[in-house]
Amino acid sequence: RKEVEQDPGPFNVPEGATVAFNCTYSNSASQSFFWYRQDCRKEPKLLMSVYSSGNEDGRFTAQLNRASQYISLLIRDSKLSDSATYLCVVNWGDSSYKLIFGSGTRLLVRP
Amino acid sequence: NAGVMQNPRHLVRRRGQEARLRCSPMKGHSHVYWYRQLPEEGLKFMVYLQKENIIDESGMPKERFSAEFPKEGPSILRIQQVVRGDSAAYFCASSPGTGGSNYGYTFGSGTRLTVV
Numbered sequence: 001r002k003e004v005e006q007d008p009g010p011f012n013v014p015e016g017a018t019v020a021f022n023c024t025y026s027n028s029a030s031q032s033f034f035w036y037r038q039d040c041r042k043e044p045k046l047l048m049s050v051y052s053s054g055n056e057d058g059r060f061t062a063q064l065n066r067a068s069q070y071i072s073l074l075i076r077d078s079k080l081s082d083s084a085t086y087l088c089v090v091n092w093g094d095s096s097y098k099l100i101f102g103s104g105t106r107l108l109v110r111p
Numbered sequence: 112n113a114g115v116m117q118n119p120r121h122l123v124r125r126r127g128q129e130a131r132l133r134c135s136p137m138k139g140h141s142h143v144y145w146y147r148q149l150p151e152e153g154l155k156f157m158v159y160l161q162k163e164n165i166i167d168e169s170g171m172p173k174e175r176f177s178a179e180f181p182k183e184g185p186s187i188l189r190i191q192q193v194v195r196g197d198s199a200a201y202f203c204a205s206s207p208g209t210g211g212s213n214y215g216y217t218f219g220s221g222t223r224l225t226v227v
Contacts, residue, residue, distance in 0.1 A: 004153070034215045043202055043218040044154065087153060089215070096209050097144065098167070099216065101153035 001026050006088050006102035014110055017078045021105045023071045023088030032091040033064055035073045037084045038104065044087055047073075078109045113138070115205050115219035116185075123225045124193045132188040132222045136205030143186040144216065145178060148200045157201075160186055193226045200224075 006023045013019050025033075033050035048055065050062040050071055061074040071088055088102040116135040124130050136143050141162050146154040147170075156170040160180035168178065175193075180186040190197055200223050204216035 032213050032215075036215075041200075041223070043221050046215040046217065049215060091213070092156075096213065097142070097159050097206075098156050099146075099154075101146075101155070103151070103153040 002102075003027065003092070003100045004088055004090050004102040006105045008103060008105060010106040010108050012108045012110060013078055015078055015080060017109075018074065018076045019078055019107060020075075021073045021086055021088075021107075023073075023102055025069050025071070025088075025090045025100070027090070027093045027100075028066075028069060029093040030090045031094065033062075033071050034089040034099075035060075035062060035071075036087040036089055036101075038087055039084050044101075047086070075107075078107075080109050080111065083107055083109045114217060115203055117201075117203050117219035117222050119222060120220060121223050121225070123227060125227055126194055127192050130190040130193050130197070130224055130226075132190075132201050132203075132224070133185040134188070134203030134205075134219060135185040136203075137217070140205035140207050142206045142208060143180050144204045144206075145186070145188050146202045146204070146218075148202065148221075150199070154202060157188070190224075193224070195226050198224055198226045 035047045036044040037047045038044040050064045054063045059076045063072045085104040087104045092098040145157040148154045158178045159167040175191045177189045200221045202218045202221045204218045
């Protein structure tokens with residue numbers, strides 16, 4: 001089983017759509033969770049941390065289910081500029097520094 | 112306050128040559144992390160360094176790869192006798208202390224190594 005698993009997509013949605021990405025992780029000791037965004041041939045950029053209670057940042061909502069070891073990202077009112085690859089990221093077990101990256105889910109928002 | 116600086120942005124090497132990738136951490140940061148991204152894959156942890164110390168190199172290939180973070184100057188990731196399979200994007204991140212992964216990292220713009 002992969003340490004962090006994501007559907008590679010691509011998700012092809014029209015502008016204004018709501019789209020959800022899911023991710024599962026294998027190490028139940030993990031404590032820190034993130035979504036990163038990566039544009040083509042660029043560095044990954046931190047989109048948001050994911051907290052147990054769920055958190056929202058504008059059009060983006062992240063949820064964590066520790067029991068199921070499952071993380072989600074919801075994007076509402078998609079914009080063309082949201083087109084990118086979204087990386088699910090988890091710290092490795094109780095490590096204070098090692099991050100494990102999923103392979104990413106590609107999103108294409110069309111006009 | 113400049114972010115994490117990596118150079119060169121692009122590096123082309125012939126098989127068998129050496130590649131040296133540099134990473135200057137953010138000001139005041141003394142911890143550096145190197146990650147590698149192969150085509151169509153996620154980033155993979157390579158090595159964690161503090162000034163003059165390698166803390167965890169469990170993600171480094173056993174041969175040809177080495178890393179250092181001297182007291183003065185940038186961190187260097189060195190790949191000797193490069194092979195085509197070393198072609199990848201190499202990203203560096205930094206933090207002021209331990210526990211950096213609790214907050215997520217800010218990565219440099221990366222070095223794209225192409226071995227021909």
